[in-house]
Amino acid sequence: MNNWSLTDADFKESYQLKETLFSTANGYLGVRGSFEEDVIKNVPSVRGIYINGFYESEEIVYGEKLHGFPDRSQSILNVIDTQRINLKINGENFSLFSGEVLFYERTLNAKTGISTRTIHWKSPKGDEVKLIFKRLASFFQRELFLINFSIESLNFTGEIEMISTINGNVSNIVATDDPRVGTANAQALSVVNLLSKNNQSYIEAKTKHSNLKVVAGIVHQIPKSFSEKTLKEDKQIIHLINGTIQKGETLNFTKFAVYTDTNRHKNELEQNKAILNDVISNNYGYYADLQKKYLNDFWKLADVKIEGDEKMQQGLRFNLFHLVQSVGKDRWSNISAKGLSGEGYEGHYFWDTEIYIFPFFLFTNPDLAKNLLNYRFNILDFARKRACQMGHNIGALYPWRTIAGDECSPFFPAGTAQYHINVDIAYSIIQYYSVTDDIAFMVDKGLEMLIEIARLMYHIGHFRESDGKFCIDSVTGPDEYTCIVNNNYYTNVLTKNLFVQIGDIWNEVFNSNNSKLSELVKKLKFKNQELKDFSTAGKAMFLPFDKKRKLHPQDDSFFNKKVWDFENTPKENYPLLLNYHPLTLYRHQVCKQADTILGHFLLENESSLEAIENDYNYYEKITTHDSSLSTCIFSIMANRIGEYDKAYNYFMNTARLDIDNLHHNTKDGIHTACMGGSWMSIVFGFAGMRVVNSELNFHPHLPKKWKYLQFKIKFKNRVLDCLLSQDGIQITLEKGAPLNVNIDDKIMKIS
């Protein structure tokens, strides 16, 4: 096993799943790993190319629409298809489903950033060829998707015909009964222009409602002896490329596809032409080298080495590679629940970003982490507008799910009610500041978001009459199997953290640049009294706790409910959400995912370790992990309380969730949060790393079967190399000034 790559040798099995797994992306552009050539009809397939943040908006239809329900959806669009290349080899159509496949292998290599398909094919008539398809979505030139293809004739001389298309007749998958997939608009893009000149072809297409345009352009590099002509149809342009191959000869072709869109490109057609004409001055090898170089830089800090566990090593690298493939790298985009690998969850950005994915980038590539926060700043006005719609005259409420910034959740009990997204974002901003000391960001953007978030949380809460405790009612925590509750521990503890910290942060940042912040004070009509109010509320925050049992209930009423009858629930009824009405779930003590346990992980000091242990043992029994956001947290916290076998098992379910299709829905896209969670399981779990009061802490414990574990951390302009062995942790300062870290609660100087 090459633990840098994913390999597949059976093209007949789970085609749609592998379209996801082998997708190539660069954060802007994502291409599902469909075969270039057509597959036979009965093979389920979602052939798709997506641009991060490029969406269509449709009216959301409700059976019963109440005030403040979002009016319009936003769904990521399958854009113009450029990945199709059919081949005629000596007069016969090439297909893996005809003739004889003598060899087949597909790999996706995390070091090279290239997906390679190698085939030895014998045609029905007996002609044998060796074909290699390579593809990449360029990290260097985000608009560029490349297919390089070579063909070797093993036993004949004959004609090769390549039918390569650019096709605007694309659609999204239609509505399903699975709420995790979503109800996208089938055919949202309409072709407005087809251009073909000098063997360059362009298609312009636009959306109906979101007022966006996309342009795709293609051009081919072909052997000199080959001829090319183009054929314009209604919505597609076909390039017919012809020539002769000699027995023993190998021919090489490259298809360049360039995408531009109205968000990022001022004159999207002209810019597309310019980029396309620029990139074809180079060849495939040039971009393959750059791709490797980019990833080389990426892996320098991002790589995690696991010695002694090939499968975990592979799973982890696969995950981290997909994260860098998925993460948006400009102000228009974030990282969606499925990355750019599928249409699940409509391409929406959730809290997954902040709580599950952000930490990986924060500690390995803080610029990308900052970009994720910049995105939140860019949609701050939408969050302000949403707060107004919800009846608040102050503050900002971030959308539970969105692309461009509007709340798009049509089901508020597991949507808008998850107010915790607000404090999740605040938590990330505070973490970012704490890890990077990037005061400029706080001055420009961070503090403004923190204030607006704190205002909203203060406004939805209240001081309870009976005891003066600050309570937050009618919210939904991370666990969507219990909705609309009072005093969700997770929401309250994260809000408390914000309220308690914001005063100090304000003062620190204000002292650094009070002229710019004075402007902010004016703009926000911010009063110092507000800081006092936040502080008072923070101190008075109610955190539900059952003193007798020394357990935290997930919310005020959680422990009064009936425990789910797990014993009599057949296996095939999981995930429960697909088999039980929400009310049936709400009525029971049953959790989709870590909720209170997640709160403990993020803010460990708010509870005694004893209560954390008790909670772990209690909630573990009633958590189904039906969400892919769960096992990583349980792995981390199992480590924390010394349940090392459990920690390892939960990690196994995390690190290979997509590769092994453990949730049976990877066909709809990868699970980016879980991928981020696998990195967290390593760093926060096995290494037990935490940042507390701006200091690094470790509680390392290496799984028994591993020889060592190694990863790097960027922290306050330093680079630290962390090496865990069965003997403990060794931390080396690779860059930056010496610092103290706490290892198992003992201070160690790293220099």
Place this chain on the structure above:
Amino acid sequence: MNNWSLTDADFKESYQLKETLFSTANGYLGVRGSFEEDVIKNVPSVRGIYINGFYESEEIVYGEKLHGFPDRSQSILNVIDTQRINLKINGENFSLFSGEVLFYERTLNAKTGISTRTIHWKSPKGDEVKLIFKRLASFFQRELFLINFSIESLNFTGEIEMISTINGNVSNIVATDDPRVGTANAQALSVVNLLSKNNQSYIEAKTKHSNLKVVAGIVHQIPKSFSEKTLKEDKQIIHLINGTIQKGETLNFTKFAVYTDTNRHKNELEQNKAILNDVISNNYGYYADLQKKYLNDFWKLADVKIEGDEKMQQGLRFNLFHLVQSVGKDRWSNISAKGLSGEGYEGHYFWDTEIYIFPFFLFTNPDLAKNLLNYRFNILDFARKRACQMGHNIGALYPWRTIAGDECSPFFPAGTAQYHINVDIAYSIIQYYSVTDDIAFMVDKGLEMLIEIARLMYHIGHFRESDGKFCIDSVTGPDEYTCIVNNNYYTNVLTKNLFVQIGDIWNEVFNSNNSKLSELVKKLKFKNQELKDFSTAGKAMFLPFDKKRKLHPQDDSFFNKKVWDFENTPKENYPLLLNYHPLTLYRHQVCKQADTILGHFLLENESSLEAIENDYNYYEKITTHDSSLSTCIFSIMANRIGEYDKAYNYFMNTARLDIDNLHHNTKDGIHTACMGGSWMSIVFGFAGMRVVNSELNFHPHLPKKWKYLQFKIKFKNRVLDCLLSQDGIQITLEKGAPLNVNIDDKIMKIS
């Protein structure tokens, strides 16, 4: 003022509202009070004719569909239009919006059951006519709608042309943002057949999905000197009726319209023809007489006389008349929230029936009351199916809103979560049995429903671990401003009542007819242990109570929430549901309507009078009465605690809610629950009547400005006349054996 009728003298004002108020119906067929002739375009109008229980079903679209969400809607349909008659008078088109209207009056008479429109019109050219339109939906022949029309020429001799149509080109009002109106399908009926022969015209139309067909037939009685011809168009048939009128002459026309549908009529076209040919052997006067006779019988028991308050007297009679117009009289129909007067709430049947309308019929017309329960029995299998969908392997869960029996609520927090509809129905069955002693009904239907309901309620509840109390979690009570709560007082107390009573009822009924009930036991696999379980749960039922404040919280957490800021809520923000997101409402102590107070009214003995008083005073302050189901209950309970002025004021807001359009939405249909509530306010409020342990109790108090109040009650095969004066109550036995009643807690023998 004629307090038997509603009169309008201003045809220009609020046309759409008056279409509702002047609607004529008979429980099967309802015709909105549109003018026969076309009105000008800028007058908002919903011209509609509805058949009770005749609906179309469409797929319900969800932005996010979870397990158990209803798949299909059911919406009452606007059926074939037969009410249009345009007139050409001496060459000029008749319209109230041209020429000069010298006199106009419209009345709806509750004694005759006829709506009359009298007009003195001067045409633009100066021809003067007196026109009288009379219309009725026959109580005697439910399929029949009649328009009688007379014209008198005051100053000319000339031609009269009548253009009378039957038109299948009909549609429902389209989706709006008001959740109380609903999202019906615009054009659901398609015409499949037009027939015209011997001046009889028929249109057959069918629905697309619900597989129903409706036929309408028309025929005219016209003066002998007049000629008639018919003109068939695409979807309508036009009858052109011509002749001459002499100066001073009065001519008389009658349009007979007959409706049949697949539910009620085996061969709907042939039966329609048969009925039409039968009814035209009589004239308008014949049906007007029968109409009067029917209503005469109705009013014998139903009438409530208020001496000293003309406006209340009128309002009350208007309400009771609309109730008898609206109530379904066959197994296919119930009484919808808007009767047959409009499309609001899609023509659905709610709990309104049992808790607000059923009592009026129970005590004045028990056969009609029984029919309402029969309807519930007829949909029992749907309720069983729904219980299964919700994850219960036992019992029945009645739909929150439906026409044919399927749950149609697309928003479960204020829909399926209102499990209380189950115990509302149970309450009515128990009341029915208690008031009528109709043991045959209990044997055939009542007990089966009670058992299935009790099973479901037992299944959703549980004995709380901490104290063994029986709790019911994650439900919504009557107050939809607080959804998905634990231990809603109302739900729990009604469930307790069922659990506590079902054992005795079972034994009593079983002893009366154990052969039939033995079959039932087999069919339901019913075990005696279940009765014991119900009894145990009933005794252990948790009823939330704040001992310190001597108040019942509406649910477990209600008193912990923030009280709504009424002071800073502008008047135009009511009803709150149209101006605030549900979560904002849920987070506060604010009630749309009586909830705990309603529980107290229905089951007064479950609480001390002191706590009832406390609750009244507490909840009154935080109740907006945004629902039309609220003021009647507050009126009743204000009487109960001696707040007589309040009782009167709440009654005023109840009795004339539609006539005075107090909720600004009567244009979409009458509020049948509120109408029933106005009768309840009289009998349960001012007379303070209750049935406790099968005995009648009274706590009478007449409002100061009233001279006397008189009504009749059917009770256990007796008829009692109740006369309240300022001196007390006088009860006379009009029929049946002597009985004891309690008046202000003193036993009185009535003989």
